[in-house]
Amino acid sequence: MQIRREEPGDHEAVLEINRRAFGDHGAVVAALVDGLRRDDPEALSLVAVDDDRVTGHVMCTRSLLDAPPRLVDVQVLSPLAVLPGHQRQGIGSALVRAAIEAVAARGAPLLFLEGDPAYYSRLGFTPGDGHGFRKPSLRIPDAAFQVVRLPAYEPWMTGTLVYSATFWEYDCVGLR
Template structure:
């Protein structure tokens, strides 16, 4: 398996990965990816693919958001979304993408990465509940356990406060859980 930065020629394959991985929610996630992609620059953010035998089988994005800390705004990254084709689940594809991305962000001197996801999965990479680390979630719709953060070497103890998601997350209504329509 090869891990590399997403290329323009990967766009449809990446979209297909999200459509298949997220089922009914796939279109929202795929549209979010298409919008977030435009916010990534060489210095800020990351879009990685996992490729096996010439096929894109997984994708992860890290995008710029802000931590509203008492001292000043802090540029942080949000890991979202992460997707792997269903037939490649439980083969280490997602884990490899997350670890590779965190390594690159550490080299880029990013202080914090946030994620909204399964604590049983993300804790293996060093993510911990954000509330216990001095962070406030950007929406009450995010379950406490799902709001997680990892402090990288550039983190400083004064960096506490509220995560402010980048605008595309709000535009696509991709923050927290919505109640099912009755």
């Protein structure tokens, strides 16, 4: 398996992975991916490739932390998707690790997500509220609001995560 940046020829495969991985909610998540691409030209989009077939995808996009002194550019990891027949083989974990490394290399101080704490805690994510962060919506379960602090993080960086408008446009915030 190889992890690499998404290329233009991967676009349809990435949308199909998200449609299939998210079941009934898949069409909305695929539309979110297109919306995030449109609204954040600097988005990080990585794919997992196995035998020339794209089997997984992760995306990290710009959001803001409303910290007391000023707004801070941060990143949000969403979505993470692996084809159903390829799940539980380490593809998702490899994608998340590569995303963390790439976001850190870009100089982002924080990477947030909504997700299963049992899964993401293995990859270095911890509950956001334990570090002075507030979730952007009450629809997000406390345990699902998670963060990894990166080398550019400074202790004054606390406050409320403000999702980009795209997440709200597609109603992809919290439980539905």
